[in-house]
Structures are given as C-alpha cells and as structure tokens.
Amino acid sequence: MTRPSSEAASRAELAWDEAARGYDEYFGPRFAPYLGAAVGALAAHSSQLPSGCIVVPCVGPGRELRPLARAFGERQIIASDLSGEMVTLARERNRDLPNVSVERADAMQLATPNVAAVLSVFGLQLLPDPVAALGSWLKLLHTGGLAAIVYWPRDAEPSGPFASMRRLLRSAGVLDGTWEDELPPSVAASGTSLLADLPLVFEIQYEDPRSMWHALTQLGPLRGPSHGSRPNADRPARRTIRGRATAWPAEPHAGSAPAPAPPLAHPLLLRPAPNGPAGPA
Numbered sequence: 001m002t003r004p005s006s007e008a009a010s011r012a013e014l015a016w017d018e019a020a021r022g023y024d025e026y027f028g029p030r031f032a033p034y035l036g037a038a039v040g041a042l043a044a045h046s047s048q049l050p051s052g053c054i055v056v057p058c059v060g061p062g063r064e065l066r067p068l069a070r071a072f073g074e075r076q077i078i079a080s081d082l083s084g085e086m087v088t089l090a091r092e093r094n095r096d097l098p099n100v101s102v103e104r105a106d107a108m109q110l111a112t113p114n115v116a117a118v119l120s121v122f123g124l125q126l127l128p129d130p131v132a133a134l135g136s137w138l139k140l141l142h143t144g145g146l147a148a149i150v151y152w153p154r155d156a157e158p159s160g161p162f163a164s165m166r167r168l169l170r171s172a173g174v175l176d177g178t179w180e181d182e183l184p185p186s187v188a189a190s191g192t193s194l195l196a197d198l199p200l201v202f203e204i205q206y207e208d209p210r211s212m213w214h215a216l217t218q219l220g221p222l223r224g225p226s227h228g229s230r231p232n233a234d235r236p237a238r239r240t241i242r243g244r245a246t247a248w249p250a251e252p253h254a255g256s257a258p259a260p261a262p263p264l265a266h267p268l269l270l271r272p273a274p275n276g277p278a279g280p281a
Helices: 006-043 065-071 084-094 130-140 161-171 179-189 209-219 235-250
Strands: 053-056 077-081 100-104 115-121 141-151 192-196 264-272
Touching: 006 065, 006 084, 006 115, 006 141, 006 209, 006 264, 053 065, 065 077, 065 084, 065 100, 077 084, 084 100, 115 130, 130 141, 130 179, 179 192, 179 264
Parallel strands: 053 077, 053 115, 077 100, 115 141
Antiparallel strands: 141 264, 192 264
C-alpha cells in the first residue's frame, strides 16, 4: 500500500470534521465497552511498563482518555487525531485532566519520544496503510513497552447484514482488507511479541437497518467515500453506498432490525522484544 496524498488526507479530515459530533453521540456509547476493555488490558500490565508516556493515535472524540488518565495518573497521556473537530471534542471532554494533552497529528507520521505504551481502538483499520502505521507505532515504544490495539476485522461474520455490507463495499471498490493478512508477518519481523490475540464481543443495538446504514455513511468511516469532494472520483462507490440505504431493508429481515452476531473486534497486545528492532535503545 502507498501513503495517501495530501489531497486524500485533507478529504479524510474534512469528512471526519463534518461527522465528529454525530459520531460521538451515536457511536460513542456503543463503542464504550471496547474502549473499557482496551484500557483494562493495558492497566493490567501497568506495573510492567517502563517509564514514559502513553500515546493514543486516532483518538477521535477522546472517550478513552479519562479512564486511561485515572489508571495512569502518574504518566502523561498524549493523544492525537487527524481531524481538527475530533481534537476539539477530545480536548473539551478532558480539559480538566492535567496529564492529558490532545494534538492534531497524522497517525502515519507520529514521532513522540519516550513512549511506554500505545493504545488505539478502532483507528487502525481506518488508516490508508494499517500495516505501516502499526509498525511505526511499535517503533516508538521503549523496550518492555506495550501496544494495545483493537480493530474491526475484515470478516466478522460469514453471512448476514455485515457480510452483505462488506461484499457491497468490495464490489464498489471502497474496502480492501488484504492488509489484515500482512499484520502477523509484519509484527514478527519487527521483533515484537504477541502477548494476546483474543476476540472482543459486545452487543451493539441499532434501531433498524436503515438507521445503522445512515450512521455508517453519514457519521462514520463511510462518510468520505459517500460524500467525495471531487466531481468524478469515487462516483460509483458513492452512488452504490447511498442507494444501499434503500435497498438493504428489502433483503431478509425486511421491516425489522437485522439480527447479526454480536460485533467481533480484534484486539492485539504487543510487546517489543528486548533486543528486537522495535523501540528505541
């Protein structure tokens, strides 16, 4: 994969700026259990961490920062996001926490020094090159540091509404999940140990298929391709995505909410090897 152009990055930033407050209100409570599980996994290893700060890339509206700051009150928490509006939300929510700072930064180009841990929930799969991003985050870590990373997997269910959605996105050229197969060899090559790789499963309730699709395309990660700013680029994908909001309820479960399996998130708990290439000397 290639690094995005400045135009692509600015389009992504604009899409998330426009969606930020709606995303926070709609998805924030639904994703709270996943945020809590990730913070808990990191806190369980707090006594084993080296000195240094905790970095939180792709922080979004910053709902994980308060529990993280409480669990690691003696450490600086340095969060970042590409979207200026997300940064504003995260700062507003956590302005009373003296050990928390939020800055606007590209998660593909972080250079924070003295890092003991990295925490990221549902940011990795949104980046243009997740494999390169994870590799760069691991290189920030001191020896003995930890990275707690949670992302949505490529195939959360073999059939059902979410499987149909992913097939649709692939056919529209929007979604490419091949990076997921590249993560294990990339992690191994970086000299990093995988301490835990267990699924996280929490129930998320949606009112009906139409409202869920509206949230994904207006308030979530599909806003960019469904509202592309260039006159011709991504037009088939935008047309397909927008049309799907009408077509989906005509499938099985018509007139009622779909009944998928509970959302399956993919968490990784990673530690650089003592003498591996990941992490500063």
